[in-house]
Amino acid sequence: MQKSINYKLEQIGIIKTPYQNNAPYQPIEADKEEFYITINHRYVDGLKDLTKFHYIYLIYYADRIIRKTEMVVYPPWAEGKKVGVFASRSPVRPNPIGLSVVRIKNIVENKIYTSGLDVFNGTPLLDIKPYIKDLDNKTDANYGWIEEMDDMEHLMLHIKGIPHDY
Numbered sequence: 001m002q003k004s005i006n007y008k009l010e011q012i013g014i015i016k017t018p019y020q021n022n023a024p025y026q027p028i029e030a031d032k033e034e035f036y037i038t039i040n041h042r043y044v045d046g047l048k049d050l051t052k053f054h055y056i057y058l059i060y061y062a063d064r065i066i067r068k069t070e071m072v073v074y075p076p077w078a079e080g081k082k083v084g085v086f087a088s089r090s091p092v093r094p095n096p097i098g099l100s101v102v103r104i105k106n107i108v109e110n111k112i113y114t115s116g117l118d119v120f121n122g123t124p125l126l127d128i129k130p131y132i133k134d135l136d137n138k139t140d141a142n143y144g145w146i147e148e149m150d151d152m153e154h155l156m157l158h159i160k161g162i163p164h165d166y
């Protein structure tokens, strides 16, 4: 049987958002609230040249998970649908690591101001990587099981947090 190994990760910063308990399912780029990341001073030199990119990946630890990890999850926006946790973006997973793509608005000293985020205020940041055109954009990407949902277009509005009245 495969051994279970534990790894130690270090928090490199903290994410500031207006969301205390309720956050969007995914980042809303047009979110008008203030979002920024404060990077620990010892890692600030690692931000050199980051401002040359428009978008970054933020990798963080969803530190406030209270639900037990299950191998199947029920995405809250897809009523009745049950999918494997690894076929989902649920934060309730064996390693509660989240991934969000955001636009860089500005970088001032150890603060990165960004477009909207989908995390609770104070979420610990583990890593930042640049989102690179072509490398990170697969032209034949699809919607996976979401394509099988009757009201896919409507569901996508929920996932993307786009206001609608139906």
Ligand SMILES: C[S@@+](CC[C@H](N)C(=O)[O-])C[C@H]1O[C@@H](n2cnc3c(N)ncnc32)[C@H](O)[C@@H]1O
Residues within 6 Å of the ligand: 022, 023, 024, 025, 026, 027, 061, 062, 063, 064, 065, 089, 090, 091, 097, 098, 099, 100, 118, 119, 120, 122, 123, 124
């Ligand atoms: C569906 S997850 C998606 C996260 C990320 N964009 C991804 O795809 O990996 C977003 C949800 O995680 C939850 N969440 C955000 N920050 C969290 C935290 N620090 N601890 C636990 N849950 C969190 C919120 O309910 C939010 O709506």
